[in-house]
Structures are given as structure tokens and as C-alpha cells.
Amino acid sequence: MSSFVHRPVRRRENTILDAYFVKSCVALFLFSLLVEPARSDPGVGGDTGDAVDPAALSLTFAEEFDTLEVSEWGPGTRWIAHTPWSGDFGGARFSAPMEGFPFTIEQGVLRIEASRDKADKWRSGLLASVDPKGNGFAQQYGYFEMRARLPTGPGVWPAFWLIGLDRSKATAEVDVLEYYGDKPGGYSSAAHVWHRDAPPDSKGKRINVFKDADPTAYHTYGVKIDPMFIRMYFDGRMVWKTETQPQHRQPMYVLLNLALVDEETRNMAADPSYMFVDHVRAYSID
Known part of the structure; x- marks a missing residue:
């Protein structure tokens, strides 16, 4: 036993030190509460859970397709008809919008058509929510949703996806839906980081829901x-999750398209093929 246990002066000093220690701990705890919101901004915290209820969220973007405001490159329209970085892809050229093609609106539904033109070349449609200068709709974090009917059969490649605004060092991509018509049992979801000077970081999963559900239904x-x-x-049920990478913690914009695969299977696609979209919506989660 230590000799100071029996000395009142030492006990008083210990009492003072203990009180100081407790007060210091309390002060540090209170300070941590004050600074925690600042720490969460870059993504240290902020897990919102697996459930999603759009009715409980704040609607920030609603495209109900009662009309369609689109131009080839902008500015000043809600949508443009190409990827903003001029990186169109696939086995069908994405066309400038014209009367009746590739976009038509009927009873609040967008129809995107893929078909051969007079020169026997495949053409189809894409919509992006920002123009090449980044003007338009983009949002950091939140819930993004498309309600759609998909085409089936070899060659068709409909998609709903997001891209990060800042592409200076890497391109952040989130593929909500990539559906290959020759693999009708499901679709693919993925999160990519396409680095400029390094191999990509990609995570994805096959969502095998069409064994029971019909992709041609909404x-x-x-x-x-x-x-x-x-x-x-899928239909409000969580089917996959992955950790958010730093590059995905930025405003993301929306793209939807009916592409064709850039292979011989595109020649087996139905001509014409159609994708029907009832709505595209986004919600904030804060």
C-alpha cells in the first residue's frame, strides 16, 4: 500500500486532481459534440440506413414527362441528348431530338426509340440532366429513382445512371440499372471510379429479380x-449496397438511355425497340 494513502494532504490533492480530470473529460465530450457536424461533412458519418421512403424525403427534381424539354447540347433546356463530355457509346448513335424521334411523349410517358435510319445505321436516344458546362440538375447525396418498362431481346442495353460533376482527376459513376436484353434474368448495378492515371475501382452486383418480375412491366x-x-x-426494396468512395461524395447528375451493345448481337435487336419511362425523380435526404 502506498504511504500517501494515509496522508490527508495527498488525499486532498488526489480529490482535486480527480475533479479536474472529470471536468476535463466532460469538456472534451461537449466539445466533440460541437465539432461532430463539421467532421461528418466529408463523409465520416451520415449513414441513413437501409430503408427508403420517398414520401418522407424532400423532392428536389421531378420529371413526370407531361412534356419534354430537350435540346442537342443546351443551354437552357432541362435535358440534353448526348453525354455532356461528348462521350457517346454503344452500337447506336444517340440522335439529336427531332419530331417523333428518338423521344415521344404520350399520356405522361416518355418513349425512347432505337431503330435503323435510311442508311441502315442504328440510332437511339439518351438524356442527360446537365449540359457540357455543368449547367442543369446535379445533387450531392440523396435518393434518385426511375420508373420504367424495359425492352427485351438481344442487343438492347437500357440504362439509368449518375456521373459526378468533377471529372478533373477521376470520373465517379453509379450505374443504377444496366440491362442487357440477351441476359433477361436480371440487371447489373455498379459503382465505378475511373481514374485518369490508375486502374479503375469498380464494385458491382448482378440483381437477379426478373426470374419472378417482368422487365417489360413498370x-x-x-x-x-x-x-x-x-x-x-428495386421496387423500393434494397437489393445491394457498397461503401461510398470519396469520389462519389460530390454532386451527381442523371442520365438515362436506350443504347445497343456494340457487337454483332445488335443486329438481332428488334427494329424498332422501345424503352418507356414514367418518371425520373430525386430527393434530398438531409
């Missing part, structure tokens, strides 16, 4: 992005 395809996780939803 379904919702959604993604919720928060600082911790990217979560994918």
Missing part, C-alpha cells in the same frame, strides 16, 4: 447515396 429502379453507403433499390 418497376422502380433507385439509388440512395449518403456519405457512408451507396444503396440500390
